[in-house]
Amino acid sequence: MEKWNLFLGASAIPPFWSFGKHQCRWGYENVSMLLDVVKNYEANDLPLDTIWSDIDYMIDYEDFTIDESRFQLDQMRQILSKYKYIPIIDAGIKVNDGVAYNEGRLRNVFVKTAKGDEYHGKVWPGTTTFVDFLHPNATQYWTNMLDILYQKVPFSGVWLDMNEYANFCDGTCEGSTPESGGFDYSKDLPYNPGEDVIESHTISLNTTHYNGVK
Amino acid sequence: MQIGTEVDTPYIYGLGERFQSHFRKVDGTWTIFNRDRGQVIDNGQGKQTYGYYPVYFARERSQHFHFNYLRNSNAMDVVISTENNKTYVEYRVIGGVFDFRFLLSETSP
Numbered sequence: 661m662e663k664w665n666l667f668l669g670a671s672a673i674p675p676f677w678s679f680g681k682h683q684c685r686w687g688y689e690n691v692s693m694l695l696d697v698v699k700n701y702e703a704n705d706l707p708l709d710t711i712w713s714d715i716d717y718m719i720d721y722e723d724f725t726i727d728e729s730r731f732q733l734d735q736m737r738q739i740l741s742k743y744k745y746i747p748i749i750d751a752g753i754k755v756n757d758g759v760a761y762n763e764g765r766l767r768n769v770f771v772k773t774a775k776g777d778e779y780h781g782k783v784w785p786g787t788t789t790f791v792d793f794l795h796p797n798a799t800q801y802w803t804n805m806l807d808i809l810y811q812k813v814p815f816s817g818v819w820l821d822m823n824e825y826a827n828f829c830d831g832t833c834e835g836s837t838p839e840s841g842g843f844d845y846s847k848d849l850p851y852n853p854g855e856d857v858i859e860s861h862t863i864s865l866n867t868t869h870y871n872g873v874k
Numbered sequence: 875m876q877i878g879t880e881v882d883t884p885y886i887y888g889l890g891e892r893f894q895s896h897f898r899k900v901d902g903t904w905t906i907f908n909r910d911r912g913q914v915i916d917n918g919q920g921k922q923t924y925g926y927y928p929v930y931f932a933r934e935r936s937q938h939f940h941f942n943y944l945r946n947s948n949a950m951d952v953v954i955s956t957e958n959n960k961t962y963v964e965y966r967v968i969g970g971v972f973d974f975r976f977l978l979s980e981t982s983p
Contacts, residue, residue: 661983664931667975822910824909826910854903854920855905858907862909
């Protein structure tokens with residue numbers, strides 16, 4: 661175990677507060693619900709260190725946005741002055757005219773199809789594209805985008821979700837056939853690991869990453 | 875690509891982050907490829923993983939431990955089988971190269 665640890669390198673040390681008491685669930689639709697929760701903790705003399713938000717806080721489930729009509733920033737800061745806050749971020753970036761998508765286009769960080777087009781799948785916000793984890797601009801992209809959200813709500817951590825990459829379509833949304841740019845199982849994959857089709861619930865195996873990595 | 879060997883012990887642990895009844899990897903197909911889904915018990919039925927860790931550690935008959943790490947990020951099956959009281963491990967990987975690292979350890983892991 662020591663040798664394995666030396667070989668891999670030691671893991672990052674988690675912050676002390678992350679070992680404390682957390683409260684998280686889907687369905688906290690506005691800031692008054694969040695405030696209710698923390699106030700009930702206080703009223704019942706229960707310890708609480710961190711409160712989390714699921715995708716409810718965003719505008720139409722678009723990453724790095726916060727719906728300020730439901731999550732008023734001054735009230736959010738009331739919570740943040742006493743508790744740590746962790747918002748969710750999904751790996752799928754909504755395809756629209758938003759900052760997250762445009763910034764990604766500008767930096768050219770999205771996963772490509774075999775033909776070189778931008779790959780599209782489907783997650784909570786509808787049609788989404790995915791940041792190529794192998795792209796050298798990807799780290800700067802995440803940093804910049806997280807900073808945009810941080811300027812509005814200074815969170816303490818991020819719940820990075822759906823990053824397998826999770827996709828509601830199996831492979832491609834047009835049906836995973838060679839004609840639609842999908843994978844040709846009979847030709848390209850003589851062996852399928854596991855009992856399920858390998859593209860189940862994830863992006864197409866036919867996508868291309870930075871430097872031509874498949 | 876495919877490679878396999880006999881190992882000195884049936885006490886094999888690791889091979890991906892998954893839900894299972896026991897820590898020990900019994901005979902079966904241990905698929906390593908991540909997939910987003912809820913808790914699915916996998917006792918070697920070829921379910922996909924929640925976290926990708928292509929490494930096992932084993933306690934040998936000598937009571938010494940060793941690690942076997944395959945540095946590869948492709949989807950793979952690791953098949954464990956027993957025949958005439960001997961344990962076999964076989965890798966079936968759909969891409970990359972076989973880049974194994976073996977770490978030999980003492981009697982405490």
